[in-house]
Amino acid sequence: xxxxxxxxxxxxxxxxxxxxxxxxxxxxxxxxxxxxxxxxxxxxxxxxxxxxxxxxxxxxxxxxxxxxxxxxxxxxxxxxxxxxxxxxxxxxxxxxxxxxxxxxx
Amino acid sequence: xxxxxxxxxxxxxxxxxxxxxxxxxxxxxxxxxxxxxxxxxxxxxxxxxxxxxxxxxxxxxxxxxxxxxxxxxxxxxxxxxxxxxxxxxxxxxxxxxxxxxxxxxxxxxxxxxxxxxxxxxxxxxxxxxxxxxxxxxxxxxxxxxxxxxxxxxxxxxxxxxxxxxxxxxxxxxxxxxxxxxxxxxxxxxxxxxxxxxxxxxxxxxxxxxxxxxxxxxxxxxxxxxxxxxxxxxxxxxxxxxxxxxxxxxx
Numbered sequence: 001x002x003x004x005x006x007x008x009x010x011x012x013x014x015x016x017x018x019x020x021x022x023x024x025x026x027x028x029x030x031x032x033x034x035x036x037x038x039x040x041x042x043x044x045x046x047x048x049x050x051x052x053x054x055x056x057x058x059x060x061x062x063x064x065x066x067x068x069x070x071x072x073x074x075x076x077x078x079x080x081x082x083x084x085x086x087x088x089x090x091x092x093x094x095x096x097x098x099x100x101x102x103x104x105x
Numbered sequence: 106x107x108x109x110x111x112x113x114x115x116x117x118x119x120x121x122x123x124x125x126x127x128x129x130x131x132x133x134x135x136x137x138x139x140x141x142x143x144x145x146x147x148x149x150x151x152x153x154x155x156x157x158x159x160x161x162x163x164x165x166x167x168x169x170x171x172x173x174x175x176x177x178x179x180x181x182x183x184x185x186x187x188x189x190x191x192x193x194x195x196x197x198x199x200x201x202x203x204x205x206x207x208x209x210x211x212x213x214x215x216x217x218x219x220x221x222x223x224x225x226x227x228x229x230x231x232x233x234x235x236x237x238x239x240x241x242x243x244x245x246x247x248x249x250x251x252x253x254x255x256x257x258x259x260x261x262x263x264x265x266x267x268x269x270x271x272x273x274x275x276x277x278x279x280x281x282x283x284x285x286x287x288x289x290x291x292x293x294x295x296x297x298x299x300x301x302x303x304x305x306x307x308x309x310x311x312x313x314x315x316x317x318x319x320x321x322x323x324x325x326x327x328x329x330x331x332x333x334x335x336x337x338x339x340x341x342x343x344x345x346x347x348x349x350x351x352x353x354x355x
Contacts, residue, residue: 015336018233022313025229026343029310030209034217041309065309068219092342 016100023096030089035078036071038064042085050079108216109140109195114203115166115182116149119174123152124353126203128324130156135326136207139199144185144192162192170289174350175317186250186291187272190257190265200253207344208328215254220306222255222264224248224295227311231340232333236316243284243293245300249312250291251346260304267298314346321352 031042040046046062053060054075061069072078110133114126126143133141142160145153150163164185172181185192189200197216215223226248230237255261271278271294278297279287299305315321315331323330328341331349 014233015338018231019338021233022229022231022338022340022343025311025313026340029211029313029343032211032214032310034214037217037219039215039218039309064218066220066306 012103016103019096019100023093027089027093030092031085032065033081033085035081038068038070039066040064040070040082042082042089044086047079047082047086050075050082054079106196107140107194108197108199109142109193110137110199110201111189111193111195112141112143112201112203113183113186113189114143114145114149115185116152117180117182119177119179120350121152121354122203122350123149125350127154127156128353129201129203129206130159132207132326133201136210137199137213139213140195142192142194160194172288181288183291184272184289187265187268187294189253190255190262193255193257195257197256198254200250200255202251202346204348204350205251205344205346206329208326208340208342209344211344212252212254215308220254220256221258221260221304222253222299223306223308224250224253225312226307228314228346229311231313231315231331231338231345232319232336234316234333236318237314239285242286243282245282245284245293245296247292248296248299248305248307249346250295251312252308253295260302264298264302264304267302268294271297312346313340313343315348317348317350319349321347321349324352 033040033042049062050072059071059073061071064070112126112129114122116122130141133139142162144162144164146166147163150161166182167184168180168182170181170183171178189198199212199216226246228237228249272289275289282297284293319331319333321329322332328339328343329345329347330337330339
């Protein structure tokens with residue numbers, strides 16, 4: 001492969017990597033979720049935490065993104081909202097990822 | 106409890122900020138559906154096309170500041186922002202630059218939480234070139250005043266009083282925090298006030314940005330298309346701060 005082609009590959013890979021980075025930032029931003037006047041990220045960590053605590057207690061406290069305590073009185077409702085938002089953002093990311101994978105071929 | 110958007114918009118001899126504000130209003134209406142107040146001067150107000158239900162507040166603005174823009178020094182009328190606490194008619198205010206374009210409802214999520222003041226402390230350069238954050242610009246934990254959410258509380262009142270004080274004695278604070286740039290920037294004034302008072306929350310995700318060397322070449326109500334060097338890229342469903350001030354001029 002000549003250096004011109006290698007350069008083309010390099011440029012395209014940079015663009016794809018950047019598009020992926022932008023899409024991930026967008027996804028993280030869309031995962032921000034208000035609940036009980038506190039701010040959470042609907043990410044795997046929060047979902048796992050709420051899911052685990054729910055198995056031990058009907059209500060409990062968790063820390064939001066600013067380390068403020070939030071009283072979760074209805075864990076099922078909170079968990080459903082977290083999962084819904086998480087999957088909504090991941091679906092949108094998956095679509096872009098699929099398009100980028102096609103572009104790489 | 107009322108929530109609304111407050112914007113400051115003053116045309117300068119070089120740049121038509123009112124065109125940006127008109128576009129910004131369209132996006133706010135689509136994604137946030139909030140009441141909007143625009144603080145402007147009479148000269149700029151006359152240039153606005155009819156935008157429907159908007160609250161206008163006319164002021165006589167300070168015209169003493171400048172900024173670098175695409176290799177030139179241009180006028181920059183940014184000092185009125187320090188009066189946002191008095192100008193805002195809302196309990197919860199989303200104070201927004203007219204070059205910040207919303208393409209999602211993320212700001213509504215933020216507005217529905219408990220805080221005194223919340224703003225970004227990180228940026229994400231959409232081109233991947235890291236053209237926005239300079240190195241060693243000050244000794245201050247920098248925040249971006251581009252989007253500032255605040256509630257009317259005693260603590261926020263103190264923050265704005267401090268911002269006004271910093272503006273008045275800016276040369277002193279600039280020396281104190283070793284700020285490299287000589288012009289007055291709200292980002293620094295807000296950051297100094299929050300640092301002095303040890304208040305304020307940070308928006309946990311970085312602000313997506315396009316530097317002033319990036320041209321916006323197209324847009325619809327879902328996103329924008331931008332060009333830098335030989336590359337063309339786009340955003341979709343993502344709020345973005347665009348530093349190209351001329352893209353809405355047609």
